[in-house]
Amino acid sequence: MAGLTPLTRAWRPAVLGLAGLYFLVPLAASVVFTVDVPGRGLTFDAYTRIIGTEGFLTSLLLSLGLAAATIAVVLLLLVPAAVALRLGAPRLRPVVEAVCSLPLVVPPIAFVAGIGTVLKWGPEHLSRTPLFQTFVALQNPDFPVVLVLAYAVMALPFAHRALDAGLRAVDVRTLVEAARSCGAGPVRALVTAVLPNLRGALMNAAFLTLALVLGEYTVAQLLGFRPFAVWIVNVSGSQAQMSVAVSVLSLLVTWVLLLALAGAGGRTPGARRARTAKGTP
Amino acid sequence: MTPTPTPTAATVEFRGLRRTFGTTTALDGLDLTVAPGELLALLGPSGCGKTTALRMLAGFETPDSGSVLVDGRDVTRVPAHRRDAGMVFQSYSLFPHLDCVDNVAFGPRMRKTGRAERHRQAAELLELVGLGDKGDRYPHQLSGGQQQRVALARALALRPRVLLLDEPLSALDAKVRLTLRDEIRRIQRELGITTLFVTHDQEEALSTADRVAVMRGGRLEQCAPPAELYGRPATAFVAEFVGTMSRIPGRLHGGTVEVLGHRLPVDGEAPAAREVDVLVRPEDLRVTADGACSARIVATAFLGATTRLTVRLADATEVKADLPTHEAAALAAGDAVTVAPRERPVLVAARPA
Numbered sequence: 346m347a348g349l350t351p352l353t354r355a356w357r358p359a360v361l362g363l364a365g366l367y368f369l370v371p372l373a374a375s376v377v378f379t380v381d382v383p384g385r386g387l388t389f390d391a392y393t394r395i396i397g398t399e400g401f402l403t404s405l406l407l408s409l410g411l412a413a414a415t416i417a418v419v420l421l422l423l424v425p426a427a428v429a430l431r432l433g434a435p436r437l438r439p440v441v442e443a444v445c446s447l448p449l450v451v452p453p454i455a456f457v458a459g460i461g462t463v464l465k466w467g468p469e470h471l472s473r474t475p476l477f478q479t480f481v482a483l484q485n486p487d488f489p490v491v492l493v494l495a496y497a498v499m500a501l502p503f504a505h506r507a508l509d510a511g512l513r514a515v516d517v518r519t520l521v522e523a524a525r526s527c528g529a530g531p532v533r534a535l536v537t538a539v540l541p542n543l544r545g546a547l548m549n550a551a552f553l554t555l556a557l558v559l560g561e562y563t564v565a566q567l568l569g570f571r572p573f574a575v576w577i578v579n580v581s582g583s584q585a586q587m588s589v590a591v592s593v594l595s596l597l598v599t600w601v602l603l604l605a606l607a608g609a610g611g612r613t614p615g616a617r618r619a620r621t622a623k624g625t626p
Numbered sequence: 627m628t629p630t631p632t633p634t635a636a637t638v639e640f641r642g643l644r645r646t647f648g649t650t651t652a653l654d655g656l657d658l659t660v661a662p663g664e665l666l667a668l669l670g671p672s673g674c675g676k677t678t679a680l681r682m683l684a685g686f687e688t689p690d691s692g693s694v695l696v697d698g699r700d701v702t703r704v705p706a707h708r709r710d711a712g713m714v715f716q717s718y719s720l721f722p723h724l725d726c727v728d729n730v731a732f733g734p735r736m737r738k739t740g741r742a743e744r745h746r747q748a749a750e751l752l753e754l755v756g757l758g759d760k761g762d763r764y765p766h767q768l769s770g771g772q773q774q775r776v777a778l779a780r781a782l783a784l785r786p787r788v789l790l791l792d793e794p795l796s797a798l799d800a801k802v803r804l805t806l807r808d809e810i811r812r813i814q815r816e817l818g819i820t821t822l823f824v825t826h827d828q829e830e831a832l833s834t835a836d837r838v839a840v841m842r843g844g845r846l847e848q849c850a851p852p853a854e855l856y857g858r859p860a861t862a863f864v865a866e867f868v869g870t871m872s873r874i875p876g877r878l879h880g881g882t883v884e885v886l887g888h889r890l891p892v893d894g895e896a897p898a899a900r901e902v903d904v905l906v907r908p909e910d911l912r913v914t915a916d917g918a919c920s921a922r923i924v925a926t927a928f929l930g931a932t933t934r935l936t937v938r939l940a941d942a943t944e945v946k947a948d949l950p951t952h953e954a955a956a957l958a959a960g961d962a963v964t965v966a967p968r969e970r971p972v973l974v975a976a977r978p979a
Contacts, residue, residue: 519719522686523777525706526713527733528784534707537732541723 372593379590391590398587404576405598410488411572412558415496416551419504422497423550424543427508428535431517445505448498453563460495460568489570496558503553511546515539552603559599634697635662635820636787638683642692645678645844652678653689654844663818665811666849667825667835671867675844676824677792683822684790685709696787707736709788712781716793718773720765726752726776727761733784744783751779754813771802778810782817789814789821795830807834828868832856840864858893862975865905872911872945874967876904876974883974886939886967893971905973908934911947915957916964923961926954937965 379391395401430438448456467480483491517539524534540547562574571579577595581588638660645653653675660666668676681687682694685706693702701709712733720729727748728735734744752758755775765773774794781789791810795803811834814821825831831838832852839849840863848860859865866873876885878900883892885904896902913923913935920940927934933954935947945965949957957963 515722516717516719519715519717520721522684522706523713523715523719523721523780524732524736525686526684526709526711526790527780528707528736529732530705530707533736537736538721542721544723 372596375589375593379586379593382586391586392594394584394587395591395594398580400571400576400579404571404573407488407571408559408573409602411492411496412555414490414493415500415558416554418493418497419500419554420547420550423501423504423508424540424547425535427505427512428517428521428539431512432521442505442509445501447501449502453499454567456495456499457564457567460491460564464491464568484568486570489568491568492565492570492572495564495568496554496561499561499564500554500557503557504550507549507553508543508546511543511549514546515542548606551606555602555606556599559595559602634787635818636697637662637695638788638820638822639695639698640679640682640692641695643679643682643689643694644691645675645682645687645689651844653682653692655692656841656844656846658839658846658849660820660822662820664836665814665821665823665834667823667831667838668841669825669828669831669838669868670841670847672826674841676826676841678844679841680790680792680822680824683709683788684711684713710784710786711788711790712784712786713790713792714774714777714781714794716796718765718770718777718797720773720776720780722765725762725764726757726768726779729765729776730779730783732780737784747783748779751782752776754782754816755779756809769802770798771806774798774806775809778813782813782819787820789819791821791823793824793826796825796827803830810834832868838868840867842867859973860894862905862973865973865975870908870946871905872908872943872947873903873975874906874939874943874945875941875977876902878902878974883972885972886965888967888969890967890969891971893973896974897976899976901977902974903977904967905975906945906967908946908948910968910970910972911945912966912968913937913947913949913957913963914966915961917962919962919964921963921965923957923959923963925959926957937963939965 380387380389382388382390426441430441464480464484467476471477471480483489483494520538520542521531521534524538525531529537560574561572562578565572566575566578573595577588577591580591640656640658643653643656645651650673652673656675656679658666658679668679670676678687682689682702683696685701685704685708689702693700695701696710720726721732724732727745730748730751731739731744734747739747749758749761752761755778757772757775757779760768760772760776765776768776774797777794794810795807798806807830810823823831823835832855835852837849837851838855840847840855842863848855848864850858850860855864856869859868865871874885876883878884878892878896879889881892881896882889883896883902883904885906890904922938923935924938924944925936927936928951929948931951932948933951935949935954935957936944937947938944947965
C-alpha cells in the first residue's frame with residue numbers, strides 16, 4: 346500500500362468493514378432465526394423439512410434448467426452479434442447498446458403484460474395453423490420455453506455489457522485476420538482464436554444471467570409458472586421459519602453455482618488479455 | 627535444422643487495383659509485379675495505399691476494380707484462408723491463450739496436421755527464428771521483438787507461397803528493430819520466399835529490400851532497387867521522400883542548370899519554367915570556411931563518421947550538407963561559409979508556388 350496517505354490506509358478497512366456488516370448482519374440474523382427455535386435450542390429442523398416439502402426439487406430443477414437454456418440462448422445470440430459488430434459495423438455499436446439496454450427501462454410488469462397479450466392473441470387467431478402447437482409448446486409447464494425467451498431479453502443488458510467489456514480488451518480484428526491467414530475459415534477463426542480469449546467475459550455474462558434467472562419472480566408468477574423463486578414465496582406464507590431457511594438455502598445454492606461456474610471456467614496461464622500496443626515511432 | 631525452402635516461389639502481380647473508402651481513394655490504379663523469391667518493400671507516407679495493397683493480397687480487402695494474380699492465377703475473390711499467404715501484423719497478433727508452439731502450430735492444426743507432426747514443425751520454425759527454447763512461453767511472457775519472431779514463425783508454418791509483412795517492426799524499439807530486420811532478411815533469403823514488406827521507414831526499406839516500390843496517393847511513383855532509387859529518383863517526390871534532399875533555387879539554360887554559381891547538367895526531365903529548384907543530396911554539397919561569404923552555418927548535428935550541417939544561404943534557403951566529422955570539427959554554428967555542389971548531373975523540380 347505504498348504511496349497511500351495514512352487516512353486512506355485507515356479508511357479502506359473501515360469501508361470494507363461497514364460494507365461487510367451491511368451484508369452479513371441480515372444474513373447472520375436469518376441463519377440464527379432458522380436454527381435457534383425458542384425452547385428447543387439449536388436445530389436444523391427447518392432445513393430438513395425443506396427437502397420433504399412438495400415442489401422443492403421440481404421447482405429448483407426447473408429454475409436450473411431455465412438458467413442453462415437462457416445462458417445458451419443469450420450467448421448464442423450475443424457473441425456472434427457482438428463480434429460481427431466489432432468487425433463489420435463499429436458505428437452501429439451505440440445503437441445496439443441502446444437496444445440491449447431497453448429491458449432495463451421497461452418494467453417487468455409491462456413486459457409480462459405484453460407477453461400475456463401475445464400468448465392470448467396467438468391461439469385465438471392461429472388455432473387452425475401449425476403455429477398453434479408452437480404456442481402450446483411454448484407454455485408447457487414442465488419447461489416453459491416462453492420464460493427462457495423472456496429471461497433472454499431481460500438478461501441482454503447485463504450480458505451485453507459483460508461481453509462488450511471483454512471484447513474491448515482484445516484486438517478482435519487482428520486475431521481474426523491472423524487466424525484467417527493461418528487457414529481458418531470465418532467461423533473457425535471465431536471459435537479457435539477469439540472465443541478462448543473471451544473466456545472471462547463469457548463467464549461474467551453467464552454469471553449474471555444465472556443470478557437473474559434464479560431470482561426472477563414477477564414474470565414467472567404472473568405467467569403462472571412455478572420456478573424456484575415462485576415456490577419460495579408460495580411456501581413462505583404458511584411457515585415463517587422454513588421460508589427464511591429456503592431463502593438462505595437459495596442464496597447458498599446460487600453461490601455454489603457461481604463458484605462452480607468460476608471453477609469450470611478456471612484461468613489458464615495464457616488467458617491474460619492480449620497486449621495490443623500499436624506503435625508509431 | 628533448416629526447414630525445406632518453399633517449393634516454388636510465387637510471382638505476384640497487381641493489375642490496375644482501385645479502391646475507395648467513402649470519399650478517400652486508397653488505391654488509384656496500382657500496377658506492380660513482384661518477382662519469385664524477391665523481397666519487395668512498399669514504401670510511402672501514411673495513407674498512400676501500401677497497406678491496402680498488402681491486405682488485398684492477403685484477402686482482407688477486395689478491390690473495386692483490378693485484380694491480384696499469384697503465378698498468373700486470379701485470386702482476387704479467393705477468401706483469405708485459402709490464399710496461401712502468411713502474414714505478420716503491425717500490432718502484436720499472437721493468440722494470447724496459446725503458448726509459442728501452439729501459436730506456430732495453429733496453421734497446421736487448421737489444415738488437420740497430426741499433433742506430433744505439427745509440434746515438430748513448430749519447434750523447427752521456432753529454432754529458425756532463434757526462439758527454440760521459448761516454446762512453452764505464452765505471448766505475455768515474451769518481449770515485443772520475441773512476439774514478432776513467433777509471429778514470423780507462425781506465418782511461415784504453412785509454407786506459404788507469399789510472405790506479407792505489415793510494418794512488423796514499427797512497434798519495437800530501435801535496437802530490436804535493427805536486429806529483427808536483418809533476421810527477417812536472412813530467413814527470407816534462406817527460404818527464398820516471395821515477400822512483400824510494407825513500411826513507412828525509408829531506411830528500413832532501403833536496407834532490406836531487393837526492390838522498393840514508392841507509393842503516393844494510391845499510385846506507384848517508382849519501383850527500383852534501393853541504390854537506383856536513391857541515386858536516380860524518377861520524380862521529385864521520390865527524391866525527397868527517400869533520403870534527405872535540399873531544394874536550392876536555380877536557373878535553367880537548355881540542358882544545364884545554374885546553381886550556386888556552378889553550371890551542372892540536368893538529369894532527366896526538366897520543367898518548362900526557367901526558374902526551378904535543384905535537388906541536392908547532403909553528400910553532394912561541399913562546405914568550406916570563407917569569411918567573406920554570406921552563407922552561414924545555422925546548426926550542426928553529429929552523426930558519427932559524418933556531421934550534418936544546416937547552412938542558410940544568402941537568399942535564406944536552408945540546405946543540408948554532410949561533411950566528414952574531422953573536417954566539420956573546424957566549423958561551428960554562426961561561421962560564414964561557401965557552399966558548392968559537386969560536379970554531377972542533378973535533378974530539377976518545378977518551384978512550388
